[in-house]
Amino acid sequence: MDPIRNIPGVGNTGASQRAGQPAATGGPKFADVLKSKLEGLKWSAHAQERLKTRGIALSDRDKQLIDGALRKAAEKGSRNSLFLLRDIGLVVSVQNKTVVTAVDKADLKERVFTEIDSTVILD
Secondary structure, three states: OOOOOOOOOOOOOOOOOOOOOOOOOOOOOHHHHHHHHHHOOEEOHHHHHHHHHOOOOOOHHHHHHHHHHHHHHHHOOOOEEEEEEOOEEEEEEOOOOEEEEEEOHHHHHHOOOOOOOEEEEEO
């Protein structure tokens, strides 16, 4: 007798479930949801507010470019980086996968960026 197969909810059959627990639905698997949350770029509340107040709109392609840049910066060992996308600047915490702030063209000319160790120029 295999002791693992006799534990409710464990084994290959999947037929057993705990009493009182609803059957699994066709929704996403926990591991898939967790993986997507851990991998994706996050936007701080400050960055979201800056995008809104400065009228900065990012397309899906822009977001893909930023995600790719995040991976490249991480591969190079960057911790905090300035991403330049056309006339938009994004300060990104590479280690935390978080956009910290966003600036538009006017602010790029007047700002000094500190506490960054790299710059990534996006097409």
